[in-house]
Amino acid sequence: MTPLLETRGVWQRFGGLVANSDVSISVGRGEIVGLIGPNGAGKSTLFNLIAGVLPPTQGSIWFDGEDVTRMPAAERCQRGVGRTFQVVKSFETMTVIDNVIVGALVRNTVMREARRKAREVLEFTGLAARADVLASDLVPAEKRRLEVARALATEPKLLLLDEVLTGLTSTEAQTGVALVRKVRDAGITVLMVEHVMEIVMPLVDRAIVLDLGKVLVEGKPADIVRDPKVISAYLGDRHAVGA
Amino acid sequence: MDKDFAARRRRDLIIAAVLAAIAALTPLFVKDVVVQNILILTLMYAGLSQSWNILSGYCGQISLGHALYFGLGAYTTELLFTKFGVLPWFGMLAGGVVSALIAMGLGYPFFRLRGHYFVIATIVIAEIGLLLFHNWEWAGAAMGITIPIRGDSWLKFQFLRTKLPYFYFALVLCCLAWFVTWWLEDSKWGFWWRAVKDNPEAAESLGVVVFNSKMGAAAVSAFLVAVGGSFYAQFVSYIDPESVMGFQFSLLMALPAVLGGIGTLWGPVLGAAILIPLTELTRFKFGGSGRGVDLIVYGTLIVLISLALPRGLLSLFSRPKKTGAAR
Numbered sequence: 335m336t337p338l339l340e341t342r343g344v345w346q347r348f349g350g351l352v353a354n355s356d357v358s359i360s361v362g363r364g365e366i367v368g369l370i371g372p373n374g375a376g377k378s379t380l381f382n383l384i385a386g387v388l389p390p391t392q393g394s395i396w397f398d399g400e401d402v403t404r405m406p407a408a409e410r411c412q413r414g415v416g417r418t419f420q421v422v423k424s425f426e427t428m429t430v431i432d433n434v435i436v437g438a439l440v441r442n443t444v445m446r447e448a449r450r451k452a453r454e455v456l457e458f459t460g461l462a463a464r465a466d467v468l469a470s471d472l473v474p475a476e477k478r479r480l481e482v483a484r485a486l487a488t489e490p491k492l493l494l495l496d497e498v499l500t501g502l503t504s505t506e507a508q509t510g511v512a513l514v515r516k517v518r519d520a521g522i523t524v525l526m527v528e529h530v531m532e533i534v535m536p537l538v539d540r541a542i543v544l545d546l547g548k549v550l551v552e553g554k555p556a557d558i559v560r561d562p563k564v565i566s567a568y569l570g571d572r573h574a575v576g577a
Numbered sequence: 578m579d580k581d582f583a584a585r586r587r588r589d590l591i592i593a594a595v596l597a598a599i600a601a602l603t604p605l606f607v608k609d610v611v612v613q614n615i616l617i618l619t620l621m622y623a624g625l626s627q628s629w630n631i632l633s634g635y636c637g638q639i640s641l642g643h644a645l646y647f648g649l650g651a652y653t654t655e656l657l658f659t660k661f662g663v664l665p666w667f668g669m670l671a672g673g674v675v676s677a678l679i680a681m682g683l684g685y686p687f688f689r690l691r692g693h694y695f696v697i698a699t700i701v702i703a704e705i706g707l708l709l710f711h712n713w714e715w716a717g718a719a720m721g722i723t724i725p726i727r728g729d730s731w732l733k734f735q736f737l738r739t740k741l742p743y744f745y746f747a748l749v750l751c752c753l754a755w756f757v758t759w760w761l762e763d764s765k766w767g768f769w770w771r772a773v774k775d776n777p778e779a780a781e782s783l784g785v786v787v788f789n790s791k792m793g794a795a796a797v798s799a800f801l802v803a804v805g806g807s808f809y810a811q812f813v814s815y816i817d818p819e820s821v822m823g824f825q826f827s828l829l830m831a832l833p834a835v836l837g838g839i840g841t842l843w844g845p846v847l848g849a850a851i852l853i854p855l856t857e858l859t860r861f862k863f864g865g866s867g868r869g870v871d872l873i874v875y876g877t878l879i880v881l882i883s884l885a886l887p888r889g890l891l892s893l894f895s896r897p898k899k900t901g902a903a904r
Contacts, residue, residue: 385782411784419782425775427840436772439765440784448765449579488783 336399338363338492338523339384344393346379353379354390355547361492366514366524368538368555370531372568376547377527378420381496384525385417386410398491412440416490418481420497420527424469431456431465433480437487452487458520459483459513475506482513486522493517495526499533511537531568535559543567586763589842593759597752604741613740615857617812620747621805623849625826626833627754628801633831634840635758635767636794637774638688641827642699645706646676646799648822650806652710655722655816658733665734669807673800680799681792688791703827710818721817724810734811743812750808751846754801758842761797770794774840802830829853836882838889847890852878 337360346354353376361367371377383390386407394403402410411417416437425433434452435445442448456462459479464472472480478498485493499510514537518524528534535541535555542552545567551558558564600620607613625647633639653675654668663671687698711719729736736742761767769790772780777787810816837848855878856871863870886892 387778406786407781408784408786411782417782419779423776423779425772425779427775428771432768432771436768436780436785437783439768443765445763445765449582453579484779484783 335363336396337361338398339525340396341380341384342394342396344380344383344390344395346376346383346388347391352547354383357393357544357547357549359542359549359552361523361525363491363523364518364521365540366518366526366538368534368541369525369527369544370529370534370541370558371544371550373529374546375544375567377529377544378496379547380544381417381494381527385415385494411488411490414489414491415494416485416488416492417494418478418485418496418498420500422474422477422481424472424477424480426470427468429466429468430461430472430480430483433469434483434487437484440488451489455483455487458516459486460509475502478502478510479513482517486517490522492523492525495524497527497529499526499528500530507533531559586759589759593752593755597748600748601745604744610740611861613744615854617740617744617747618857619849619853620744620751621809621812622829622833622853623846624747624751624754625802625805625830626837626845626849627751627758628798628805629830630834630840630845631758631761631770631801632791632794632798634834634844635762635774636770636791637840638791638794639696639831640699640798641696641824641831642701642703643798643802643830644822644824644826645703646680646802647806647809647826647830648706648710648818649676649679650803651810651816651821652716652722652806653803654807655724655810656716659722659725664732665807665811669804672803672807676799676803676806677796680795684792684795688788688795700824700827703822703824707818707822707824710822717817719817721815721820724814724816726814735814743808746808750801750805755842755846757797757801762842766790766793771840829856832879836879836890838891841889841891844889844891851890 339361341357341359344354344357357380369377369380382388384395386402386405389404394401396402397410397413397415400413402413425436431452434455435448438448438451438455442451456465459482461476461479461483464476469477469480482495482498495514499507502510511533514524514526526534526538538555540552541555541558543550543558543564550563550567551561603616604613607616629640629643650669650672653672654665657663657668657671658665683702687695690698710716716722724735726735726737727733729738731742769780769785772783772785773787773790781787806821810821813820833848833852834845835848836852837846838844855874859871859874882890
């Protein structure tokens with residue numbers, strides 16, 4: 335079976351800066367894959383290329399057996415790619431449920447159904463009690479949750495999570511982890527960017543480590559954390575000597 | 578909670594019906610022609626502002642060039658009428674279609690612009706339209722077009738002896754624009770527009786085709802404003818470039834919505850109900866000698882409102898926000 339998502343030899347250059355060089359990764363159906371790496375490794379760039387914010391300079395991106403390299407973000411969403419933003423982008427003047435309805439309208443053209451779908455997603459993500467509050471009145475952890483809810487309302491096959499667990503208190507992060515598991519159990523494939531290793535490692539089935547725009551290693555979390563290349567990328571060469 | 582929502586929608590509709598019924602009865606009590614005139618203009622601007630609000634309030638694309646569509650409606654109707662004998666009712670429809678098409682044609686390059694740049698582009702385009710009509714001989718150039726008087730007739734939509742038909746048409750226009758807004762507010766388009774206004778990038782990621790949403794809003798908005806322009810041309814029975822395409826119309830469409838509450842269902846109506854009578858009355862009172870006093874009065878009002886109630890007068894009535902426990 336073809337993987338759900340595949341990037342083939344993807345390059346992204348911004349002027350003289352090479353953000354991604356020859357990145358080929360794949361994500362299988364039903365997996366939770368972590369995309370990790372130190373700051374400036376090119377995680378966010380790769381994430382945006384997959385979400386369709388901009389096309390890569392070179393290479394191709396395949397989703398569900400289809401070449402989506404040049405497909406705009408809105409169309410990718412219709413195909414089944416949902417995403418969240420690292421810096422939350424709620425619709426601030428709209429209520430929580432209205433935010434989610436926007437997402438639900440992708441697959442429900444009748445308002446009544448879109449509204450019901452939105453309610454369902456709010457239940458699922460634990461935001462039901464906040465449905466009628468303005469998005470601007472949510473606390474940061476709730477805003478993150480709203481990002482996830484909105485993306486889930488589009489009924490994606492692949493959910494792209496951009497640092498949804500970063501900067502949360504440990505209790506909040508634990509609820510976040512539980513939510514991601516629940517999403518996967520609902521049959522949705524998850525690709526998550528994180529740079530906090532200790533949160534993602536227990537959660538993901540597989541991790542891909544980017545460094546300086548390239549894939550450094552990929553594999554089971556347990557192997558990744560012991561890999562000398564990963565340790566030196568994160569902590570500098572000095573620390574890798576003994577490993 | 579969804580029942581609350583449905584109940585609120587129904588309540589809005591009932592309030593609108595009651596207000597429309599009251600408005601429809603006013604001519605029974607108001608016989609003064611000056612006052613009737615003010616009522617007609619108030620209803621017209623309420624309708625225009627409501628239409629402007631679709632593109633600029635809901636979809637967030639602030640236009641200060643809607644005078645262009647107003648003028649196009651007026652000119653299309655009167656050119657068709659005087660040159661080809663087409664009845665104003667068809668002219669009105671034609672004007673709406675022409676304006677909607679031109680709005681989309683202009684949207685094609687300009688919807689790529691954001692914020693202030695978009696606003697400036699709309700002002701410039703409307704000024705260019707004004708200049709073109711000033712110099713277009715066939716369309717009467719600066720002399721304009723005098724609508725030939727053929728006696729009172731619903732068919733030709735002109736009335737000399739009474740203003741009542743104009744009053745009722747303005748009322749219908751206002752109700753139509755309100756109803757279209759009410760209907761679109763709880764539709765895919767309404768949600769898309771608000772999403773585009775708040776955050777285009779996030780909207781795109783949720784399957785909203787941002788460009789098409791803006792085009793749709795522009796078309797609906799321009800169509801309704803052009804119908805208003807056609808009406809106005811029939812109402813004043815003489816048009817020239819300044820009197821139907823001047824910058825003041827762009828302002829008078831934007832201000833009621835801003836004053837009442839931009840991007841809200843009731844804002845434009847409320848704003849027009851206050852601003853237009855005030856403008857007309859001050860002009861009437863101070864008009865001849867103290868030129869510009871009317872402008873000073875409502876300029877001051879706008880400044881006060883934007884300082885004290887930046888979200889418009891309507892925010893006085895909105896229920897206190899529920900912020901819940903997790904604050």
